[in-house]
Amino acid sequence: MDQDNMPGSGVDRRGFLKLSAWGGAALAVGAGASTLLTGCSSDPGPATGFKHLRDKDVTLLRPLMSPLLGGGLEAVDGAGPDQALQAFDRLLQGGTDGQRGQLFQLLDLMQLGAARWWITGTWAHFEEQSDAQLRDTLAHWASNDSGFPKLAFKGLTQPIMMAWYVTPEAALTTGYPGPPVTGSNAA
């Protein structure tokens, strides 16, 4: 074992990187990684209204929600990207610190133009891309056969898809009629 630290102990930076797939990727983008590491030691905390996602994550991911869900968002009355991000945040509530830490490493990495280019094929921040451009970005990313972009695509899109379709409102748009009624609602 590298360390036998108990929960709550400080994170050793080198150990963290060594153990982490995203961390290995961070080193691969070179100079940009130092920005990422600085970010690691000064966690800004969750965005207002969120338990886990930070302001920069919300800003990064918001533009992706509609093209990613491909009509799934619009199928729910009154739903927008923020509802999807709230659903993602609720899903993350079931996770663990170590697991969320890995996700944040990926999200931190994707703040960097060089990393976005490597992973998604475009330098531009998602906020600066039109919906059509974002669809192209996602298509390019999804078809990338390199290991890390493939892992990043799965690591990010799979939980977001899950998070959205576990919401009762989105679940009903799939043709699923919904579960039986339980508890006080059945009385």
Added chain:
Amino acid sequence: MQDLSTLKIQNIADPWDNAREKWNLIDGATVSDDRTLEADVVIIGTGAGGGVSAEILSAAGLKVILVEAGRLTSSRDFNLNEGDAYRQLYQEGAMRATKDGAITILQGRTVGGTTVVNWTSSFRTPKETLNHWRERFGVDNTSRADLDPYFQRMEKQLGIEPWAMPANANNDVIKRGCEKLGWDWSVIPRNVRGCWNIGYCGMGCPTNAKQSMLVTTLPAAMEAGATLIHSARADKLVHDGTRVSAVQVTPLNHDRNPTGATVTLKAPTIIAAGGGIQTPALLLRSEVPDPDGRVGKRTFLHVTSFAFGRYDREIAPYYGAPQSLHSDQFTFTGGVDGPIGYKLEMMPLHPGLTGALLGGFGEQAREHITALPNTAASIALMRDGFHEESPGGTVELRDNGEPVLDYPVTDYLLDGARRSLYSQVEMQFAAGARAVRPGHIRAPFYTSWAQAREAMADLSYQALDVPLGSAHVMGGCPMGDKDRGLVDAQGRYRHLENLYVFDGSVFPTSLGVNPQLSIYGLSARNATALAERLRA
């Protein structure tokens, strides 16, 4: 169209009603002061191994303390909301994955463990597997003849019988496909009593029909005087290299963060029953004696591939007993230790899990998920661990002590994934599917078996190309003789004299069948013997 959304489930008797008044129950979230508790036996974990052991040891008159990291929730809390279920009842919120992200792992994290969320399939351990353990790992006195009385006892206790009602349309794919192809298939024995056949086994049974540990062995142990401390994580075994003196426990609040208190549990006998991944992680954190460096190695998953079929008729894969038919056509075809064999079953599809497994993005993903009512999902559970090129995974600790499983996806496994995808696609077309998509990120829905067979030959079969899952974590603390086992066949840890391991982590390989009955039977045998020794 099948629609159960107006079905009302009410007035269900819940054994945990008034539990705080009638039993010795401690909610870790309310523990803010350090305390020490003593007993004859401390059991870490309340799943298949811990539940069975607790009942047997309590019935023998021993004072038992159970400690469980998950929260106590029971039928009155099970609201059939998929998101709530994942967040509350599953390890890592159902987002657990192997270190390289290639295999998603569904495992329970609640009082009752995975038995609360499994799909009820209950098989005796195959003879082939037990023979292999004896020959290759020196596991003695553990043949089918040795275990059958305990399987029989647990089958009787948990109402395990082949499912007598008609299979739902999803499972009927096995029957129709296999009959047409001349393949083996049969009915799955399920641990249910008075099952409503609604299909929510994976979210906690709201009718208490499923005979999980939550409604059987655990209430029996509590009634006999056991103490349960839930929302409390066993962090470390305190030991001097020969004996364990205590278990150091961290109570957790509702957000699963430490309350700041420490609970110390002391007993002359300690049983680790956290299951695969959790038990090895506890042993690693505790730096137990392990001269050959075996703890956490050889962790197996029944790595599972998927295929989705689209049918003209309604399938409603979210309703009805989730698993009722299976096929062993390919389970032992290549011999016990040849090319990897796989068992064919179906999986229930609810919208969230479906969204995660179908993959893709945008309009195509949306088109796939909106076909849910007409979609069936088959799975193939690969028997890992029987071949030298199938060494399984290794449990490691993150810097904060959380476990993570490093499970390299080998060529041997990928060969099995490829063959298992062919079998599933062939079976679903034979069952009448209009289109079938093998679980592969580059595969579309094919419209005929001929087209699929040809096109699938051009796919690459690599980790991350083939989405893989697991709902069966086994191994990491294997039984075996002195040279090969960390525990003996009675579950005693070879390097600490009063530590026992009664859970799925003792399996030296995977099983070839869904594991719950194997864990029940082996734990019942070993806990019965332990109770006799402790009372002598």
